[in-house]
Amino acid sequence: MSVVFAPTIGLRPRETHYCPGCTHGLIHRLVGEVLDELGVLGRTVGVAPVGCSVLAYDYFNCDMHEAAHGRAPAVATGIKRVLPDRVVFTYQGDGDLASIGTGEIVHAAHRSENITVIFVNNAIYGMTGGQMAPTTLIGQRTTTTPGGRDAALTGYPMRMSEMLAQIPGATYVERVSVHSPVYVRKAKKAIRRAFEVQVAGQGFSLVEVLSSCPTNWGLEPAAALDWIKDAMIPIYPLGVLRTPDDPPAYLTAVQPQPGGVAVADSGMPPATGVVGGEGSGAVPKEGEGSAD
Numbered sequence: 001m002s003v004v005f006a007p008t009i010g011l012r013p014r015e016t017h018y019c020p021g022c023t024h025g026l027i028h029r030l031v032g033e034v035l036d037e038l039g040v041l042g043r044t045v046g047v048a049p050v051g052c053s054v055l056a057y058d059y060f061n062c063d064m065h066e067a068a069h070g071r072a073p074a075v076a077t078g079i080k081r082v083l084p085d086r087v088v089f090t091y092q093g094d095g096d097l098a099s100i101g102t103g104e105i106v107h108a109a110h111r112s113e114n115i116t117v118i119f120v121n122n123a124i125y126g127m128t129g130g131q132m133a134p135t136t137l138i139g140q141r142t143t144t145t146p147g148g149r150d151a152a153l154t155g156y157p158m159r160m161s162e163m164l165a166q167i168p169g170a171t172y173v174e175r176v177s178v179h180s181p182v183y184v185r186k187a188k189k190a191i192r193r194a195f196e197v198q199v200a201g202q203g204f205s206l207v208e209v210l211s212s213c214p215t216n217w218g219l220e221p222a223a224a225l226d227w228i229k230d231a232m233i234p235i236y237p238l239g240v241l242r243t244p245d246d247p248p249a250y251l252t253a254v255q256p257q258p259g260g261v262a263v264a265d266s267g268m269p270p271a272t273g274v275v276g277g278e279g280s281g282a283v284p285k286e287g288e289g290s291a292d
């Protein structure tokens, strides 16, 4: 008899604490499968967040480190820099990454830390009882927005992947979903690509996975998957937002800098349109003299 489905050695053989229908477990499985298939499980270190996936250190079959809320990218930075031969990933919810840890993720991307971030966006603070997250949709009812999120009061849903993708140091950014089998397969491909980018030493990679929280959304598991498709994807469109194959033009353009340093050599985007005096760092336009 041929085997069509078997446990992955990327996960430890134990039951998870996740609610029925929660897709955290499915995303764990994809990460575990990818680490196994890439043959890097034995040299991988994962960083677990605070949130429903706080116990991820019990589930992944690799070395794991716990981080305080939002600090996973900083912890991963330290691990990767001390042990550069390790494959290092963070696994973070939207409250963790997009709220309390906004600073850490932005700076890790700017430094192009050679780590992989699995960002699980379920549009809510799951673990703590379903409060509004920065990713909560307009009109979405949560325990802190019982009448639905009102943009005038609490702002708009934060599109982290779009934000991060325009950072010079972000090498690979993709948003995927796990609401149906075909999308689960695409999600696995993206996770694999992100880890490949790290293994090739190409810098910061992040996969945002749209995920369900039936418990706090107040929906049955199947209806929660539909809600990802019908409500979340229109606000969080799927796709590749950044790849190492097509760096933005501002990273490849060579422009003169004061002192004769070419922008492409400095690795920095040109500071266009900056008005300032001597020593302000303003970049003269081509043809404008800076020789005096």
Ligand SMILES: Cc1ncc(C[n+]2csc(CCOP(=O)(O)OP(=O)(O)O)c2C)c(N)n1
Residues within 6 Å of the ligand: 050, 051, 052, 053, 069, 092, 093, 094, 095, 096, 097, 100, 120, 122, 124, 125, 126, 127, 128, 133
């Ligand atoms: C600095 C800090 N603020 C708040 C909390 C409380 N807290 C723990 S988990 C959590 C929400 C996590 O939500 P998310 O990251 O979206 O993960 P999910 O449970 O939805 O997967 C909050 C607010 C905390 N532990 N530390």
Ligand code: SF4
Residues within 6 Å of the ligand: 017, 018, 019, 021, 022, 023, 024, 052, 122, 126, 127, 212, 213, 214, 215, 216
């Ligand atoms: S509260 Fe939501 S995110 Fe947390 S385990 Fe339950 S369904 Fe999953």
Ligand SMILES: [Mg+2]
Residues within 6 Å of the ligand: 093, 094, 095, 120, 121, 122, 123, 124, 125, 126, 133
């Ligand atoms: Mg969440």
